[in-house]
Amino acid sequence: MTRMRADLLLMAVSIIWGTAFIAQKHANEAMGPISFVGARFLVSWVALAPLAFYEHSKKAQPPLRKEDLGLAGLIGLCLFVASALQQSGLVTTTATNGGFLTALYVIFVPFIVWIITGAKPRLVVLTAIVVCVAGAWLLTEQGHFQGLTAGDALVLIADIAWAAGISLVPVFLARADRPFFLAFAQYGLAAVCGVVAGLSFEPLSQEGLAMAFPAILYAGVCSGGIAFTLQIFAQKYTPPAEAALIMSLESVFAALSGAALLAERLTGPAILGCVLILLGVVLVEAGPAMRKVQLRSYLRKLA
Template sequence: MSRIRADLLLVLAALIWGTAFIAQKNAGELMGPISFVGVRFLLSCVALTPLALYEGGQSRTPLKKADWSLAGLIGICVFAAAALQQVGLATTTATNGGFLTALYVILVPLFVFAQSGVKPRRIVLVAGVVSVAGAWLLTDGAELTSWTSGDGLVLIADVAWAAGISLVPAFLSRCDRPYFLAFAQFGVVGALGTVVGLAVEPVSQEGLHAALPSILYAGLCSGGIAFTLQIVALKYTPAAEAALIMSLESVFAALSGAVLLSERLTGSAILGGALILLGVVLVESGPAMQNIRLPQFWLWLSQAPQYRNWLAQVWGKAR
């Protein structure tokens, strides 16, 4: 897969996640938030079973104990992030939730550096600051005046999101089994969410039935499709840069909140969306800009008068 195709998969994942904030927020009001996390990821696990089995049949390298352990650790990170985020969405707006979730873009490079010692490119850090500034403008009035405990939980969830994202490339580098990783991750999150949810939350048949559309969308689209696309793309796109592309999630969350929940989308919010898009463009154009060498640029500049004279002669003959 080419880098551009991997990046487009991440954009599609961000679109699905941004719109999923609506489904998640509605479901949290109908059934327990942790129970919802468990049920939706169990559905995702079932959806990925055929792909994981097919991949296992095609692979010639058996899974090692360390592979299972790393996949389980990633699943635990995703469970912590998803559960905290879902509980937090009960008392925050979809717009604020999208902004606070986007803050993991500045944490992923730190986790990658801590794990591998690879320093992020400067353009990635600049793009991260630009994207976070844009996400801030997407909040209500560009300020969190109605700070709630839910906002704090979503913010804490960013740490778990960043840890999970940064661990995926480490798994794929040692075991090229992306569908297995998605299947194992969904299984861990689904099992933990269901057990914890049943233990601490009341679950009714009426609430489960009412939340079924949200469960289907979050389980099949947000989980089964978007999370799997993220895992596949992270094999080709560095984690820190992938996080920046996925920060478009906050833009899609704001747009879906404005369209479906009548949440206000102000001029500052539109500017914020433009800044996030600029951050994505910066991280995408960074490698191309770095290939332009300064000596070559000055050589071209020194020859500019010759090109100008040649164009003048051509223009004179054309007249």
């Protein structure tokens, strides 16, 4: 797979996640947030089981080591913590605050990668991050942050867990080229944690479960089974910081889907915010393209 195809996969991921925001808000009206997280990833786990089994059955695959299993478990824990905190935060935070705060995970990724690998973030990446965050700010209600709630803090803490998971995925793939196993393992861990915690601390009724079922199915199959798995595949070819910036388009597609499905009005500043986020993604994409041009020019001179 080329870098360009991987980036296009990440853009598809951002589209799915952006539209899933509506399903997540709807689910909170019918059932507890942690129970919803457990249910959605249970669906994702079942959906990935055949592909994980097929991958495991390949004779050429080397066996997984204990450290590989431990790393997959850590990534799964990041997924559960991030999803649970974000979903819980959506109960009390406004869409205005939640949309902006969720986009802030792009800030943490390059620095977590720096801590893990020692690779310093490139200037173009840091510039693109500033542009994207400015765009996310304008996607709020004319750039005005509404009153802070406990939900805002949960969404912000979730950003750290999202960033940690994104940063660790390529580390796992470098050790063990088992993307379906990683997806299957993290969905299973998130499902078990969510179901156990949800049944322990949240009320659950058959009526509420039935009301939330369409949201569970969409989040489980599309947002989880498809989007998170595509993210893992794409991150084998796209560095974490750049991947996070491309996936920050989620906020743009969330705004567009809100306008299309919920009749929400996109203000002038919000449209400018969408443009800035797109500009940030273009900036980070321009880096590899420029390096290819320079390399070709250098090779021609040598010839």
